[in-house]
Amino acid sequence: MTGRKQFAVDDALDAAVRVFWERGYDGATVAHLLEGTGLGRGSLYATFGDKEELFLACLDRYATTVAARLLAALRSHPGDPRAAVGAMYTAILARMQDPGCPSGCLVTLSAGECATLPQRAREVVQQLIAGQVREVRGVLAEGASCGVVPHGGDPDALAEYLVGTAQTLALLHRAGTDVPTLRGIADTALHVLHPEVP
Amino acid sequence: MTGRKQFAVDDALDAAVRVFWERGYDGATVAHLLEGTGLGRGSLYATFGDKEELFLACLDRYATTVAARLLAALRSHPGDPRAAVGAMYTAILARMQDPGCPSGCLVTLSAGECATLPQRAREVVQQLIAGQVREVRGVLAEGASCGVVPHGGDPDALAEYLVGTAQTLALLHRAGTDVPTLRGIADTALHVLHPEVP
DNA sequence: ACATTCTTGGACCGATCGTTCCAAGTAGCC
């Protein structure tokens, strides 16, 4: 029919990300992916390989586009960990109010699916979460050297806790919790960085 | 072959809970349920109806057995919300170290699956989460009247936050996080109930 | 103009999904 590709690979990838984001790895069928991307079977398999490979490509795409914006928010307040993490939470909540965006977070969704995920996908998901923790830990360390993080406990646990809270927001959003309630949860979580209270 | 039932319904239900708990609603096939319960197709369908009805029965069973134990821990420290929620977290973490128990929590797992769950199941999951929040809110209110909860913000948000943290523990456990790390997260989260710090 | 290379949509595949159905057989009742 054509000779050269009739579509932009990145556009199709974005569409596939959206399908997985809406339905999860198991819940997204190839038929859903075909409908979402607008591709035919031949094009999809020739371009992306099988469902697992496509999913891995989608995780990567998600990390470099969607998650990257959250990371930018996190880094936008150097030296002030509370403002940095707060900005990340705010960015997450803002995205949830975009009706064009699926609910929750692809990484959180996939983390819940870990038990039934292909091994490579499970490993990538774990790496993505570990990467988020590493980023937050970096921000905290930077702030601690400026004397802004007065927390007395384990800094590693603090970073995991803050990332875990972000995943809580995504999970509860997926379960139908409204954004104002999530805002309250995020604000409450940030009190840990604030022993002297609001 | 028999004339009267050859198995205890509650035992079969417990086995089915375990299967759903391990693989989620979508991931658990009827074949898995047959293997897990040891029943034949005829017995399973005659006793529990279709997969959705069985799942609803499993959610109920889970709530009245597994979740009930966590609730008991929560209520075991009347007047001391921090000890109460801490005991609940400890009970969650203790269960995770039981090798005979699937990882995470059936409710949390199902919350992540909400988008692809049958409507009635989704509603039940939301009700279960709302019930947990109500319980924690009750404990907090009881403690506040005793002057133990010094938090200045929204008490509803505080309850949702504490339940959300429990779900974080379950989600991260499912994703492979080890229990000591989860312990650190739980301890960090409890600092919110402790403005004057450890 | 021709041959080659690549893309494309759909037909098609075996496997597996959830569900229905039924012959075989047992327990309880009169």
Next chain:
DNA sequence: GGCTACTTGGAACGATCGGTCCAAGAATGT
């Protein structure tokens, strides 16, 4: 001991799953 009511395991069902294959046709190079 016959009759009814019930349970049971497995056969079988249509639908759908992920994946393969291929004829048709368009772009490229010479």
